[in-house]
Amino acid sequence: MRVIPAERITEAIKDLAIRANYDLGEDVLTALKNGRDSEESPVGREILDQLLENAEIAAKERVPMCQDTGYAAVFVEIGHDAFIEGDIQAAVDEGVRQGYEEGYLRKSIVGDPLRRKNTGDNTPAALTVEFVPGDKVTVTIAPKGGGSENMSMARQFAPAVGRQGVIDFVVNRVKESGSNPCPPVVVGVGIGGTFDLCARLAKKSLMRDIGIRHPDPFYAELELEILEQVNNLGIGPMGLGGKVTALDVHVEYYPCHIASLPVAVNMQCHAARHKTAVI
Amino acid sequence: MSDRKKIQLPLTPEDVKDLKAGDRVLLSGPLYVGRDQAHQRLVDLLEAGKPLPIAIEGETIYFAGPSPAKPGQVIGSCGPTTSYRMDPYSPALIALGLRGMIGKGARGEAVVEAMLEHGAVYFTAVGGAAALIARSVTSMEVVAYEDLGPEALRRLVVEDFPVIVAQDSHGGNQYEDGIKEYARM
Numbered sequence: 104m105r106v107i108p109a110e111r112i113t114e115a116i117k118d119l120a121i122r123a124n125y126d127l128g129e130d131v132l133t134a135l136k137n138g139r140d141s142e143e144s145p146v147g148r149e150i151l152d153q154l155l156e157n158a159e160i161a162a163k164e165r166v167p168m169c170q171d172t173g174y175a176a177v178f179v180e181i182g183h184d185a186f187i188e189g190d191i192q193a194a195v196d197e198g199v200r201q202g203y204e205e206g207y208l209r210k211s212i213v214g215d216p217l218r219r220k221n222t223g224d225n226t227p228a229a230l231t232v233e234f235v236p237g238d239k240v241t242v243t244i245a246p247k248g249g250g251s252e253n254m255s256m257a258r259q260f261a262p263a264v265g266r267q268g269v270i271d272f273v274v275n276r277v278k279e280s281g282s283n284p285c286p287p288v289v290v291g292v293g294i295g296g297t298f299d300l301c302a303r304l305a306k307k308s309l310m311r312d313i314g315i316r317h318p319d320p321f322y323a324e325l326e327l328e329i330l331e332q333v334n335n336l337g338i339g340p341m342g343l344g345g346k347v348t349a350l351d352v353h354v355e356y357y358p359c360h361i362a363s364l365p366v367a368v369n370m371q372c373h374a375a376r377h378k379t380a381v382i
Numbered sequence: 383m384s385d386r387k388k389i390q391l392p393l394t395p396e397d398v399k400d401l402k403a404g405d406r407v408l409l410s411g412p413l414y415v416g417r418d419q420a421h422q423r424l425v426d427l428l429e430a431g432k433p434l435p436i437a438i439e440g441e442t443i444y445f446a447g448p449s450p451a452k453p454g455q456v457i458g459s460c461g462p463t464t465s466y467r468m469d470p471y472s473p474a475l476i477a478l479g480l481r482g483m484i485g486k487g488a489r490g491e492a493v494v495e496a497m498l499e500h501g502a503v504y505f506t507a508v509g510g511a512a513a514l515i516a517r518s519v520t521s522m523e524v525v526a527y528e529d530l531g532p533e534a535l536r537r538l539v540v541e542d543f544p545v546i547v548a549q550d551s552h553g554g555n556q557y558e559d560g561i562k563e564y565a566r567m
Contacts, residue, residue: 153511153514156511157513166513167459167513168510209448211447221530282488335567336567337566341486342488342561343546343556372510
């Protein structure tokens with residue numbers, strides 16, 4: 104059994120929170136450059152140019168690429184042979200607190216959804232803990248902006264709607280979201296599980312790098328088919344019209360009840376911020 | 383960038399009339415920054431018949447909540463936030479003479495009706511281009527609601543702030559036109 108002090112989690116989260124907000128991922132940069140090359144709309148191309156220039160400024164000047172530095176969505180995968188000594192939620196929250204303060208990141212969390220007083224330090228994180236083989240701990244943070252998160256939707260379908268029903272639901276969701284989630288987006292899709300697990304699958308799919316396909320060819324093909332249909336919608340960069348509406352579509356699935364076909368859509372803006380560290 | 387119109391704020395009624403959906407514009411001059419909670423407070427005051435902390439007539443409001451400024455910076459990163467959340471409040475402010483709004487994402491029917499009736503224009507800035515936009519801000523001060531932190535009401539002066547006319551004062555809508563042009567379904 105490998106013992107890992109909880110402080111190690113705090114340090115990792117602090118560092119990742121800052122880097123996720125300053126440094127656009129290589130996968131995203133490549134996708135935006137490819138999008139710039141294939142976009143037919145002149146306004147769309149200019150928007151993508153601005154985003155590439157923005158990424159350069161943020162990385163060079165060490166400032167957040169977007170003022171919405173997000174809700175800290177954190178995934179911690181703990182190896183069966185690893186033991187974290189201490190309170191994991193507290194360690195993650197402390198990392199968020201330190202990272203958002205030292206990195207001059209915006210504090211965007213209210214402590215209560217109806218009375219809406221800002222917590223002042225961007226805590227708590229939205230933490231998911233999972234158990235995996237091995238003795239490592241993998242920490243991922245995705246600062247989740249409000250604009251894209253607000254376009255999420257989950258629905259319990261009858262199994263009869265099948266594959267086509269899922270495609271129609273996802274494509275329609277992107278269409279209805281239009282300009283709001285800061286396209287070109289990454290579309291996260293959860294299929295199966297229970298109502299709550301399905302939404303989490305959709306969120307988890309956004310932690311995958313752009314361009315990486317689902318390991319199951321059936322789902323990999325589904326991702327590409329949805330991507331093609333989404334990019335035929337004409338929404339384009341910032342919704343002003345164009346070919347590049349999504350940079351990628353990621354699907355995750357899980358076994359579900361014989362009566363159910365849950366589907367959830369969770370979108371990421373064009374920055375698709377996510378950073379991972381292995382401890 | 384040579385095809386961009388340069389416009390000096392505050393907007394005149396003629397500026398508003400001349401701007402058409404799809405126009406690329408560089409804005410320079412003073413504007414206000416406010417988002418959800420600042421709008422709620424302004425409209426609450428209006429409904430209570432009380433005076434507003436700022437004069438709205440002829441002004442432009444940018445829907446944004448900047449990140450904290452680092453030492454030496456005028457302002458932190460400050461891209462636009464999604465505008466539909468301001469839809470419940472904007473018509474009342476447009477009726478008071480608000481002439482320009484900057485945000486991202488399409489506006490609803492009631493806002494468009496107010497824009498047509500009173501003469502106002504809606505621009506989109508590029509969502510997520512927040513570090514780039516910060517470079518066009520030359521001064522910043524909090525003018526009200528400091529307790530709201532990132533949502534406080536601010537006064538900025540900008541120089542060559544790049545925006546696009548998304549919905550104009552004649553009913554033109556670049557979101558609809560753009561999708562029509564590029565959709566393949």
